[in-house]
Amino acid sequence: MNLLFRPLVIALLCLLCLTGWSLPTWAQSDPADLSPQAVQEISDLRQKAFTASQTGQFNEAETYWSQLIDYLPDEAALWSNRGNVRVSQNKLAEALDDYNQAVALAPEQPDPYLNRGAALEGLGRWEDAIDDYSQVLALNPEDAAAYNNRGNAQAGLGHWEDALADYQTAADLDPKFAFARVNAALAQYQLGHADEAIRQFRSLTRRYPSFADARAALTAALWSEGMSGEAESNWVAVMGLDRRYKDLDWVSTVRRWPPAMVAALEKFLHL
Template sequence: MSTRSGLLPVLCFGLVTVLWSCSGPIAEGPDMLLERARLRRESGQLQEAMDLLTKAIQMDAADANLYYERALTHAEAQQWDAAVTDYDEAILRDGAFAQAHNNRAAILAQQGKFDVAAAGFSEAIRINPEDVLAYRNRGLVYHDMGNYTSAIADLDKAVELDPAVHENWFMRGNACLDGGKLDDAVQSFTESIRLNPQHARSLLNRSHAYEQLGQTEDAERDLARALAIDPLVGAPSEPTPANSDDPEAPLLPIPEPTPAEPVTESAPTITPDPTAEEASGAAEPAAPVAVE
């Protein structure tokens, strides 16, 4: 799992579990329990983290962030229904909690509830119209639904807002490829490769676009480059739909929507999980849970 930039302060505060005053020890409050729970989650002690967060919620049931943090822990334990319930509780207490909307929708998308998931990402976008992650995630859901026009529109917005992230271009290329916009697919994969020359799946999928355009030499060159980077990325001559059961499918399943990072500030910002490398649109699978 990735290490949050706020890890050191969490460690510093988390190690102090009891304070003293002139009259004796002061009982731990919700904030201190939260820091301890984050440390437990970081070290994989998920049940202990949940117990600490439950105790904190009993002390302050109005704090949306406590439910959000417990939802993250449930999700890491793959307790999806419990995670959705806690995200619901967080949203009930703070309707503008964009990260909770995003992560709830990511789980629903994983469960195949695409319409509800798309609505959740739409709410995150309504809260923050420049939320790149929400646009990208909604684009993935639309792609999964076969709504390539809407998928491309959302991924257009993602690359407009953050053109320096190769995954945005790669996912746009996937939607264009499956949507029959082959020249646009080539352009998007080319930009992804420019930003990350070692991304084998961008080369692989551009080879499929070239092949469909009749540019056989270009297709063979890209396939050879992809295999040189990752021999396991090999593919037959025709791309297979993302929902194919074919174990030899050249294009991996559409990545699941990326969750937001845990909240460490009172006014959180949405950032993708840096460990979840997206891919093909066909794509590489991304992590389905919001973890640190």
């Protein structure tokens, strides 16, 4: 049986590490004509590949997945897994090739479309990413990750109403999906609904005190609304959790906050 990594948000696009790697299965078997020695080598390589992927040793993981593909070139999960670790190394073009192969081998499986969509986002191909996420939802209409990621791609196009609708659907499908909830609040802020965004940011920070993204957004929104004391208190917590939020370029281009939220944070940081 082949296992498939399915990060809800691939490392390049997420980086905030609230969710781990999960291991869904595709019911496929090793070819019967392999020798017992080869079967054992495949088993060992799989374990090494998973361990390296889960511990962030992406270059080693890529080598292991490549060796597995040499043994089992028709196994779509292996191509998709190698694509994931290539994305984690910012090898987006190579990852896209892997996902294309995975989709060709298993067009009925949603995960390669989800992962390919994330790689397409990394390349700024928003409409192609939306097509892939929509294909995931055609296969599984209750896939919260696909709704959240499609919201990200809609945001990339500046379609904030559509993005908000997708984020809210993702949060409704999975109430514990913190990223979908903070993304919905960020979209609310971009659309001019500051009070509602602040309410949601506060709710998230109460439920997830170590969620730096929500605290940083709350800081910026509160400062813009004149609540400087509460803003500064939250910022102290942010700096103890994740200092990347001092980097406006990272916030804008990697985390991809909406323009209005980036502008609010810029005002706070400059003061």
